[in-house]
Amino acid sequence: MTESITVHLIGDSTMAEKAASERPETGWGTPFTHRLDDSVTVENHACNGRSTRTFLEEGRWKPVVRRLGENHYVFVQFGHNDEVPSKEQHTTEEQFVTNLEKFAEETRERGATAVFLTPIARRHFDEDGELKNTHRVYSELIRDVARARDVPLIDADERSQSLLGELGPERSKSLYNHLPPGEHPNYPDGVADNTHFSESGARQMADLVLDGVEALDLELATHVVRDDQ
Template identity: 35%
Template sequence: MSPTDPPEGRGPVVFVVGDSTASVYEHAIRPRAGWGQALPLLMGRGARTFDYAWSGASSKSFHDAGKFDVVLDLMQPGDVLLISFGHNDSKTEDPDRGTNPDTTYREYLTRYVDGACEQGGTPVLVTPVERRRFDDAGRARDTHGAYPRAMRELAETLEVPLIDLTASSKALWQQLGPEGTLEHFMHLAPGSHPQHPDGAQDDTHLQAAGALAVARLVARGLMEQGIVGGSWFTRFEQEIDPLDELHWPSERPLEDARILSVGPGGLRRR
């Protein structure tokens, strides 16, 4: 057994690959959080998450940097792989990240799907969460161009599950409105959080409440499609204080090269 092989009997794992909207953030920038970081708050003891999303990543840069190889080495039959890229694929001026929605974006996403299937896992395509953008009439706007449409079409072509997080998050932001969404994104008053003494105004990245809200959308999609059973998300209906319960590690998992495996107690390291 190689050092990256998961131990036997570890139970199912939900793996997350994606960008900064899904990734784990360290305590130094609390309350910023990704939806993958918040997923464990909803889960029962029989399931684990491995959030390996990478801030700034596109489907291309994550794959080309070898990050997906780490995930594949840890996956085993019965695991679920959530694949969520799109925010940075649109940065076509950057040759290391930009993809074309109808060609290279689809090609890279297919590599993630194929890799998960080869490991006996279930790949799930997740369209990118919407940014906080409203028009003058207070209507939530589309901000991801053709990328969500391309992912939807690919899911249909490959016959793999899709969670349309673009649509569900846009509907949630519309329900909450321009003012109600402020507490979900990184809009912080000066002095309200010690990690951000000057405050923050960010309409892309989530704070704890937003990360949990989006995690609920993802969990609902997984359950409604029968990808996982209700035993995976036993806290779905519970009241949760994300600022109190969410875990911000001292360093981000993706930047810690000591990861060896995913065991019953979570990540194992050297």
């Protein structure tokens, strides 16, 4: 009998489940759930607008920790809100590192496995059509902590930058929540969001994450279900 596995997702709006009023914007955590077989339960604790600091301050981490045990994973993906000084959710570089260490240590104390993810790239191209590396500092902090604490790392920033660079400025719009006026009742004036994903984009980002799971050779990789299977 296959032992059940639970994957906890903690992070921000790029990972989170979306309300009906936000559709077709889709967090990658939604299709990620459907790419794993029935022996895996995915609990998506990610929440719009959260940083490592506010996720902790609001008490969102404690109930996750209480539920952890063996055969549990915690996928940690923050940075979008932490890194912006003008946002009230901003987290200093020093505190960001401390918070990541806390997630890793408390996950291990419960016998579970932490997996860090760098934040998925924003779709920001310069006038020459070159993709801007908007997460450079905070992605590197995540990489540093992962190395220092021996935490498995999925470099979603690097993987998504590669995809965006391949698609280019125009074709990459399909990955994000870009809608013309009148196409969807939730966005009557249209929307050009270069951070959050379309349904198709979320599926492709989830696949990038699962590629990372397989590259790490995590036991979870044996439970990945691809469309062609």
